[in-house]
Amino acid sequence: MTQGERIKEVRKTLGLTLDKFGEKLGVKKAALSAIENGKRNLTEQMTISICREYKVNYDYLTYGDGEMFEDLPETILDELCIEYDLDDDDRDILNFYLGLPADARDAIKKQIKKIFVKE
Known part of the structure; x- marks a missing residue:
């Protein structure tokens, strides 16, 4: 599973639309869609923002290791x-x-x- 696919999985698990998910991150729907679909790379800063805002496990998002969420x-x-x-x-x-x-x-x-x- 790619990082983009993991982001989509996190977003879907939280029950959020692209718009709502991006709101907390300061990112537009189109940018998130491009990341989820592998057309754009996930930056380290975006990874950190997602982990911080949605309590996502960094290792899960980056490497696919461990649980999706941090407690x-x-x-x-x-x-x-x-x-x-x-x-x-x-x-x-x-x-x-x-x-x-x-x-x-x-x-x-x-x-x-x-x-x-x-x-």
């Missing part, structure tokens, strides 16, 4: 904590909740709705 679930949780100014207890609660089976999460949601829904 993505933890990274997303960390970003949420930063964005919403959550402390360690909030993080632990979220992490616990996310690890529950769907039926247990549904039961918790029902209880929370009972508390906050005023009839």
Whole structure:
């Protein structure tokens, strides 16, 4: 698999269009398409930007080695904590909740709705 093909795989895994993927990188759709299709080479700077912005494993993107993402679930949780100014207890609660089976999460949601829904 080429670097361009790996970029496309990353983008598709994230569920992003060429436009949305390029937005964070400051790159136009046409430039990304050319890289994905092997018509243009991936620069080191672009590689670093993709890895930084999307938490992609550098070795995966460059050589095809290792996992696609760098500890993505933890990274997303960390970003949420930063964005919403959550402390360690909030993080632990979220992490616990996310690890529950769907039926247990549904039961918790029902209880929370009972508390906050005023009839």
